[in-house]
Amino acid sequence: MTVATKPRIKLPDTVKPGDVIEIKTLVTHVMETGNRKDKDGNPIPRDILNTFVAKFGNAVVFRAELGPGISANPYISFQMRVPGPGTFEFAWTDDQGTTTVETTTLNVV
Amino acid sequence: MDSMRRIQILSRRSFVVSAAATFCLPSALARAGSPAASVLERTPQFEDEFKKRVGQANPASGSIILDLPEIAENGNFVPITVTVDSPMSDADYIKTIHILSTSNPVAHVATFHLSPLNAMARVQSRMRLAKTQEVIALAEQSNGSMLIATALVKVTIGGCAS
Numbered sequence: 482m483t484v485a486t487k488p489r490i491k492l493p494d495t496v497k498p499g500d501v502i503e504i505k506t507l508v509t510h511v512m513e514t515g516n517r518k519d520k521d522g523n524p525i526p527r528d529i530l531n532t533f534v535a536k537f538g539n540a541v542v543f544r545a546e547l548g549p550g551i552s553a554n555p556y557i558s559f560q561m562r563v564p565g566p567g568t569f570e571f572a573w574t575d576d577q578g579t580t581t582v583e584t585t586t587l588n589v590v
Numbered sequence: 591m592d593s594m595r596r597i598q599i600l601s602r603r604s605f606v607v608s609a610a611a612t613f614c615l616p617s618a619l620a621r622a623g624s625p626a627a628s629v630l631e632r633t634p635q636f637e638d639e640f641k642k643r644v645g646q647a648n649p650a651s652g653s654i655i656l657d658l659p660e661i662a663e664n665g666n667f668v669p670i671t672v673t674v675d676s677p678m679s680d681a682d683y684i685k686t687i688h689i690l691s692t693s694n695p696v697a698h699v700a701t702f703h704l705s706p707l708n709a710m711a712r713v714q715s716r717m718r719l720a721k722t723q724e725v726i727a728l729a730e731q732s733n734g735s736m737l738i739a740t741a742l743v744k745v746t747i748g749g750c751a752s
Contacts, residue, residue, distance in 0.1 A: 501709045514718075516695050542707045550691055550699035552667045552716040552749070559702070562709035 514549035636697040649738035656739035665749035674711035693723035718749030
């Protein structure tokens, strides 16, 4: 299943260079574990987002490998020190290799 | 009518008490039998996964905090926060944080890769818990040493076959 709706990213409204900020991300996905069965008893194949990569400018600032133990609609938050103005690029990749990308500009004052 | 109601309440309470006694008994016995052993079972898959992540290191506890609710009403959405006390400088930082579950069908929950760019070793997510169990957080430092934290979560309704 591909991502149906636009991922949600929460950043502070304004930041200064040097601030340590929290980046909150939420994406819509079933995160089907592969252990469940449908109503006819057939196993439902595994379908999860297995990789999350966050880049700021050209630098990878955070990376995660996810397993089926992560809840549906994965929420991930992490920290970063603001090096200066720039744009985040968040990418989630599912078991089929489909990648969902979301970009958000950081409002540096 | 009033007395009928009281009888109903009493019987429900006595049922709860007896049910609790039934559930608590095996674990109490296990604890009495082997005080050092963990009361909760750990899957062989968890043991393999744990060995794979830890390797030869001897993980220390203390400067890593694993924050999970004591009781999770819904095992499908359990908020988890891992915070490691680290300067996150170029010389001394946290490289990776692993989350492992001791009794889920798949032991490996997530691995987070950090760098000095993060300035603070703190990650948050939401995880599934199939049943009452311990959750383990492992943090690998830039010098190769490991940190460990364990949290016990009582699960009321399990996350369906996570």
